[in-house]
Amino acid sequence: MEVPEVPAETARIAHAAFPKGALFIRLRDELGPLLLDQDFTQVYSGRGRPAVAPWRLALITIMQFVENLSDRQAADAVRGHLAWKYALSLELDHPGFDASVLTEFRQRLLAQDNPLLMLDRLLARCQELGVLRPHGKLRTDSTHVMAAIRVMNRLELIVETMRALLNALATAAPAWVQQIAPETWYDRYAHRAETYRLPKSEAAKQAFADTIGQDGHDLLILLLGDDVPEAARQLPETEALRRCWKRQFISKQGKQHFCTREELPKGDMLESPYDMDARYSTKRGREWTGYKVHLSETCDDDLPHLITHVVTTQAHEQDAPIGKQIQEQLYEKGLSPQQHWVDAGYNGAELIVSAREQHGTEIIGPVRPNTSWTQKVEGAFDLRAFDVRWAQREVVCPQGHASQQWKPTTRKTGQSIIIVTFPEETCRACPVRSSCVRSETRPKSLTFQPQAQQEALHAARDAMNSEEAKVRYQRRAGIEATISQGVRAFGLRRSRYIGIEKTHLQHVLTALAVNVVRLVAWWDGERPGGTRVSRFAQLRAA
Structure with a gap:
């Protein structure tokens, strides 16, 4: 189905009311139909006709994020805002729809194979209009995103995880819960875990936690029984309890014991039973529980700066693997840049090569x-x-002695490396051993990457020591303004939804909102400016 033209009466009144063109009027006039119903055939049945056209729901969702509105506020805007009716090709007396339709539409978007579909459609249209250069300049950076959960201490966490499972079971199999739940559980888990309700002394906390641990252990055993209703077997809250108990408790003399901080095993920690994807992380003194979003935007001097790619990860994941992922996904979309600015978190020899x-x-x-x-x-x-002699697969030390062993291998991370070892007798008698080897007994060994990666690593370290390279690298700092715009205008730093998939969808829609605002500003004659300098700082250069 093609997008209908704007009704004549709606167009006449809208242009009279907004002679300079409101944002969404300019968007429709400049871009035309951005999305079609055919773009959403994967998530809608081929039979029947949807009550609200998918292209309209998609555009409403983008407009909702541009103005940072709730679902109810967006539905009200469709009913009552002239610019929205114009962009959506609606009659002036169109009654709108219920806000719940937007929730259902987002659920359908999550079922798509390509979560970046709407962003890709906008970028393709921008290429047609000549405001996006597919192989130009790009920069990437990340920022933290806080999950839509309450941060809890360990004692609150185990109580709330047990409580979440009991509530889920009470919904799925109430009769079975009544049969298995002791009376003490109703007193212990009827209310939300709050610090003021918990024991105060360390001994009392330990005893209370051990009791909770035994309750959870008993419940997990009961859930393995043959009499458990089918609806109660595959609840996500059950998996949350298993993961939490595996990390927070150890078995001592047949009883569950709450781990001390010294006994706590390393690894991912469940932060909430209500968002099992959220993770704790810390960076440069900042602590948060949630996710990270990686934004890539164009930075050509003569074009608007548009976000071309979005990646959402758990908070604790490192940036290094994301750099290669972004490169591959941009290549698949035909948007590989000629030059790509990144910081040290992403960069490495493998990515460069x-x-x-x-x-x-x-x-x-x-x-x-x-x-x-x-x-x-x-x-x-x-x-x-x-002296690394790649062709001969040997290394010569500063004293002129050749290596004994050249061993290519792979680290657990998948990185290819080469380990070179020198003869023990030669190293033991070396007069400059203290400048070469720290160990008093072992011979010298070197670990480095294959030739292309190692040479690229040396070149990158040398390049960043020059003033010219430092000035050139300043272009990357411009993405900080994009992150700031996303945070201040569009709520980028706080997740609206639960789970990494829904949070990623939020980030894609936020990127669309940023792009829409920047495109309209570009058409209005605004151009990206340089970094603003305070009046006081300007005095230094005067």
Whole structure:
């Protein structure tokens, strides 16, 4: 189904009311039909006709995020705002629809194979209009996103996880819960876990936690029984309790014991039974529970700066693997940049080489510094002091001695490395051993990457030492303004929804909102400005 034209009466009154063009009027006039019903055939049945056209729901969802509205406020805007009716090709007396339709539409969007579909459609239209250069300049950065949950301490967490499962079971199989639940459970788990309700002394806390642990252990055993109703077997809250108990408790003499901080095993920690994807993380002194969003935007001087890619990860995940993922996904969309600015968190030898060889992209940015002991001791020999003879698969040390073993291998992370070892007899008698080896007994060994990656690593470290490279790298800082706009105008830093899939959808819609605002500003004659400098700071340059 094609998008209908704007009704004549709606167009006449809208242009009279907004002679300079409101944002959504300009959007419709400049872009035309952005989305079609055919774009959503994957998530709608082929039979029958939807009550509200999918293209309208998609556009309403974008407009909702542009103005940072709730579902109810967006539905009211469809009924009562002239610019919205114009953009949606609605008659002036159109009654609108119930706000719950937007919730259902987002659920359908989550079922799509490509969660970036609407963003990709906008970018394709921008290429047609000449406001997006597919192989230009790009920059990427990430920021933290707080989950839509209450942050709890460990004692609150175990109580609330047990309570969440009991509530879910009471909904799915109430008769079975009445049969198995002791009377004490009703007193213990009827109310939400709050600090003021919990014991105060350390001994009392430990005893209380051990009791909760035994209750949870008993409930998990009961859930393995043959009499458990089918509706109660596959609840996500059951998996949350298993994961939580596996980390928070250990078995001692047949009883569940709440781990002390010293006994707590390492690994991912469930932060809430209501959002099992949210994770705790810390970076540069900032602590949060939730996610990270990685935004990539164009930064060509003569075009609007548009977000072209969005990735949402759990908070504790490292940035390094995301750099390669972004490169591959941009290539699949035909948007591989010629130059890509990233920070040291993303950058590395593998990314530099793979981006250059596979996609023709130059990665610009610092790499992680060499933190080995040789950088801290004056006169010590680092890798560059050795002559690596790649063709001969050997290394010659500063004293002229050749290596004994050359062993290619792979780390647990999947990174390819080479381990080189020198003869023990040679190293033991070496007069400069203290500048080469820290161990008093072991021979010298070197670990480095394959030739292309290692040479790229050296080149990147050398490049960032020059003033020219530092000035060139300043372009990356511009994405901080995009993150700031997303946070201040569109609520980027707080998740509206539960779970990483819904949070990612929020981030995609936020990127669409940012792009829409920037496109209209570009058509109005506004151009990206440089970094603002305070009046006081300007005095220094005067």
